[in-house]
Amino acid sequence: MASISLVVVKRVKPLPSWVAPLLSFTLGIAVATVLLWIVTLGRTDPIVVLASIGRALAMPQLLLKNFALLTIVGIGLLVSFKASVFNIGGEGQFYFAIIAATWIALFSGVGAIAIINKVLMLVVGVLLAGFWALIAALPRGFLGIDEVPVTLLMNYIAYYIVDYLVFNPWREPKYKYPRTPTIPEESWFIRIPGTTGTIELILLTVVVMAGIWYLMNNTRLGLAINVMGSNPNVLRVVGINPSLIVVSSLVISGMIVGIAGVSYLAGEAHLITIPAEACTPMLGYTGILVAWLSMLRIAYVPVAAYIVSALINAGINIQIAGAGKASVVDVFIGTILLIYSISVIFTEYSVKIIVKR
Amino acid sequence: MLVEHIVVKEVTKRFPGTLALDKVSFTVYRGEIHALLGENGAGKSTLVKILYGIYTPDEGEVYINGKKLVITSPRDAVAHGIVLVSQTPTLINDLTIVENIILSLRHYNLFTRTRRVYSEVYSVLESLGLGIDPNTEVYKLTYTQKQMIEIARALLLKAKVLLLDEATSYLPLTEKKKLFDFLKKYVKKGNSVILITHKLPEALEISDRITVLRKGKVVGTVEKKKADITVIRRMMFGDTEFAPEAIKQRESIGNGVTLFIENLWVKGELGEYMVRNVTLSVRKGEILGIAGITGSGQIELFEAIMGLRKVERGIIKIDGVDTTNKDTGFIRSLGVGYIPDNPLEHGLSIDHTLAENIALCPKYSSFIIDWHAIRQDADRLVREYGIVTPSINTPIKLLSGGNLMKMLISRELEYATKLLVAYNPTRGLDEYTANKVRRNIKEKKAKEGLSVIFASEDLDEIFELSDTIAVMNSGRIVGVFDKYRATRDRVEELMVM
Numbered sequence A: 001m002a003s004i005s006l007v008v009v010k011r012v013k014p015l016p017s018w019v020a021p022l023l024s025f026t027l028g029i030a031v032a033t034v035l036l037w038i039v040t041l042g043r044t045d046p047i048v049v050l051a052s053i054g055r056a057l058a059m060p061q062l063l064l065k066n067f068a069l070l071t072i073v074g075i076g077l078l079v080s081f082k083a084s085v086f087n088i089g090g091e092g093q094f095y096f097a098i099i100a101a102t103w104i105a106l107f108s109g110v111g112a113i114a115i116i117n118k119v120l121m122l123v124v125g126v127l128l129a130g131f132w133a134l135i136a137a138l139p140r141g142f143l144g145i146d147e148v149p150v151t152l153l154m155n156y157i158a159y160y161i162v163d164y165l166v167f168n169p170w171r172e173p174k175y176k177y178p179r180t181p182t183i184p185e186e187s188w189f190i191r192i193p194g195t196t197g198t199i200e201l202i203l204l205t206v207v208v209m210a211g212i213w214y215l216m217n218n219t220r221l222g223l224a225i226n227v228m229g230s231n232p233n234v235l236r237v238v239g240i241n242p243s244l245i246v247v248s249s250l251v252i253s254g255m256i257v258g259i260a261g262v263s264y265l266a267g268e269a270h271l272i273t274i275p276a277e278a279c280t281p282m283l284g285y286t287g288i289l290v291a292w293l294s295m296l297r298i299a300y301v302p303v304a305a306y307i308v309s310a311l312i313n314a315g316i317n318i319q320i321a322g323a324g325k326a327s328v329v330d331v332f333i334g335t336i337l338l339i340y341s342i343s344v345i346f347t348e349y350s351v352k353i354i355v356k357r
Numbered sequence B: 001m002l003v004e005h006i007v008v009k010e011v012t013k014r015f016p017g018t019l020a021l022d023k024v025s026f027t028v029y030r031g032e033i034h035a036l037l038g039e040n041g042a043g044k045s046t047l048v049k050i051l052y053g054i055y056t057p058d059e060g061e062v063y064i065n066g067k068k069l070v071i072t073s074p075r076d077a078v079a080h081g082i083v084l085v086s087q088t089p090t091l092i093n094d095l096t097i098v099e100n101i102i103l104s105l106r107h108y109n110l111f112t113r114t115r116r117v118y119s120e121v122y123s124v125l126e127s128l129g130l131g132i133d134p135n136t137e138v139y140k141l142t143y144t145q146k147q148m149i150e151i152a153r154a155l156l157l158k159a160k161v162l163l164l165d166e167a168t169s170y171l172p173l174t175e176k177k178k179l180f181d182f183l184k185k186y187v188k189k190g191n192s193v194i195l196i197t198h199k200l201p202e203a204l205e206i207s208d209r210i211t212v213l214r215k216g217k218v219v220g221t222v223e224k225k226k227a228d229i230t231v232i233r234r235m236m237f238g239d240t241e242f243a244p245e246a247i248k249q250r251e252s253i254g255n256g257v258t259l260f261i262e263n264l265w266v267k268g269e270l271g272e273y274m275v276r277n278v279t280l281s282v283r284k285g286e287i288l289g290i291a292g293i294t295g296s297g298q299i300e301l302f303e304a305i306m307g308l309r310k311v312e313r314g315i316i317k318i319d320g321v322d323t324t325n326k327d328t329g330f331i332r333s334l335g336v337g338y339i340p341d342n343p344l345e346h347g348l349s350i351d352h353t354l355a356e357n358i359a360l361c362p363k364y365s366s367f368i369i370d371w372h373a374i375r376q377d378a379d380r381l382v383r384e385y386g387i388v389t390p391s392i393n394t395p396i397k398l399l400s401g402g403n404l405m406k407m408l409i410s411r412e413l414e415y416a417t418k419l420l421v422a423y424n425p426t427r428g429l430d431e432y433t434a435n436k437v438r439r440n441i442k443e444k445k446a447k448e449g450l451s452v453i454f455a456s457e458d459l460d461e462i463f464e465l466s467d468t469i470a471v472m473n474s475g476r477i478v479g480v481f482d483k484y485r486a487t488r489d490r491v492e493e494l495m496v497m
Helices: A019-039 A046-057 A060-082 A090-107 A116-143 A147-167 A199-218 A220-230 A232-238 A242-269 A283-293 A298-320 A326-346 B044-051 B074-079 B097-104 B114-127 B143-156 B173-188 B200-206 B229-237 B298-305 B328-333 B343-347 B354-359 B371-385 B401-415 B431-448 B459-465 B488-496
Strands: A003-010 A349-356 B004-015 B018-029 B033-037 B059-064 B067-069 B082-085 B161-165 B192-196 B209-214 B217-223 B257-267 B273-283 B287-291 B311-318 B336-339 B419-423 B451-456 B468-473 B476-482
Touching (some): A019 A046, A060 A090, A090 A116, A090 A147, A090 A242, A090 A283, A220 B354, A232 B343, A283 A326, B018 B217, B033 B044, B114 B143, B143 B173, B173 B192, B173 B200, B273 B311, B273 B451, B273 B468, B273 B476, B287 B431, B298 B419, B336 B343, B354 B371, B401 B431, B431 B451, B431 B459
Parallel strands (some): B033 B192, B336 B419, B419 B451
Antiparallel strands (some): B059 B067
């Protein structure tokens, strides 16, 4: 009697690390295009879809904003992922920074004062985002409560807090639209002409990248975060409390995401529209994709952010071309992440089919 | 009339760098309980793992019921009625006993009704003297019960030859007695048992014959009637003479007490007390060696000293400072170096480089790492301890085991200014490096008054390195000797008592 069995074998030498991201981008786009073509019964023309993606990739000035924001969020999430702490709460941290920055801009009385208003928005925004991450970090660090569901569900709590604030005390008084008043122009980031980006955002992106690079490579905290991800026992033995490292990594992660939140408010939105859960730019989630595709290397985060922000713009192009809604890119992003998660396993393992007689 | 059940002929097994089994031959007769004894690393476990198909021999043959067999997997072994039970239960906690057993038994399939299995399991548990409902979830069971379930599983697999690899080591006395009674009945039905144990009296009590291994070779097989504890101990440990120490170590011992432990009780991984009422002290510049077989509580004692394991009762003081249940970072900051039991798991992060592993220790770097200074430290350690590595920036998982150990020892020995806590400090080192490490420890003690507490399974090392020898057995300190008054016989006797 013949029997067929699948055997999973560990590769002697893992495949080069760029194989999985490259494969998932190309295959992901291909699979998603075909998928769209099938489910829309041929109404989305694959050529139009691919052309839209190509055009988006070739227009960096139009994706500057998303590129920079995603780089910041990606770097922020990377800090926690490095410690094997999975911060899925980027959205909540993003919105908590926005709450803080909005308060500074609209209600603190300093909103119209140039120079200090932006600094205060950033500082308070970052602190409040860090506080929101801390709520999930403490039970994870000291009680071992899984951070994935906690941070994920806290996103919705954050959305609803925003909804409450904007619907009630912060509601724009004139027409009673479900949104806040526009923040004073003095607190807006300065747009770079001809692009979607702002000067402050670009500066912040550079500072975040350099700062986190320094933290991860030249401080004992960064080293401990790295070691936490591969062997927490060692930390205990050398006398570093792993709980504190977990908490630090998640809080730093939230704070960095907070920088993106403030930049989004001051550079792009200028007011909060609700319901937040529907109006969010979803950068906290998309950032997860960016961090994963960068293989948790700081230098590759901008590369992944560029491609992902191009996909987001491609969605807009697709909508303009009448081949679908802008949200079709979610199919692309989802497919890429799925293929990446699968293919990353096969860089370390291979499958053999054995037929026994 | 003796019928040969299992015959092992001239089996040799090599692992990189070691000869685990060297032309081992032995015979198990039908209906006998055969004990395998030997020091750690003597090759007992390798031998039963070969019988169970986990390893395949490089040379030699295995015969069962007179037929030559090639066993390549545990599945093969089970098909021939050979089942191994080791000291760690492998049950799935979330499932019930019955579910666990259905999973592992081949003659049950997807369509087997649990009720049928239930009654089979129930009767086997009954015969082992266990009154547990087979529908109990495994996480509710104690370690002892889990271990008995493992044995029940082996019986349900229709084991004709039961291999017990330290399976009885942690069982309480009453359970052990019950199990031994059962085993005696079990072999009467023409089955056989191969029992690996550290405990000499246990082997003498239950087995019919005893085979002793030493350094991968069979020293001999004795019948129980003719066996005697001193003869067997001699067979296990040999009569290795230890060379008298040339340096007069004693002079360096001061009056101050560096480590003081009183009435210490510490629980092990399984929730049982592994350290029982231990009182010890180590003076300044003194080396205290703890002799004892593996699992006597040395690891738990050391982890408690380092603040890595909770002290249930008792006091630990380091240099007069109460460190009982204090944070490891604080204890380390007093100048305490530590070589843990499992260096790769606990001592070093193998994904990181040698320089990074050094920078991780608080003493070598402040919050901001001065990589220049770390590199100098790393280069010096590499030079002084002869660590073979392509560079200090190579991930250390590419280093050999011996070099990893050297790296750990060098880091910790440099780190320790007051006290070094070391478990098997020269494990995995070749003779030359091992001697060098011992010399380094002694030098540091003589020159800087470093105190050392270490445990080793190697009695030669204990006698060579220690000023004072304490013997630990089943969590208790059963004897403390001045090195020059201790005799090997007495220490060995206490170790296996």
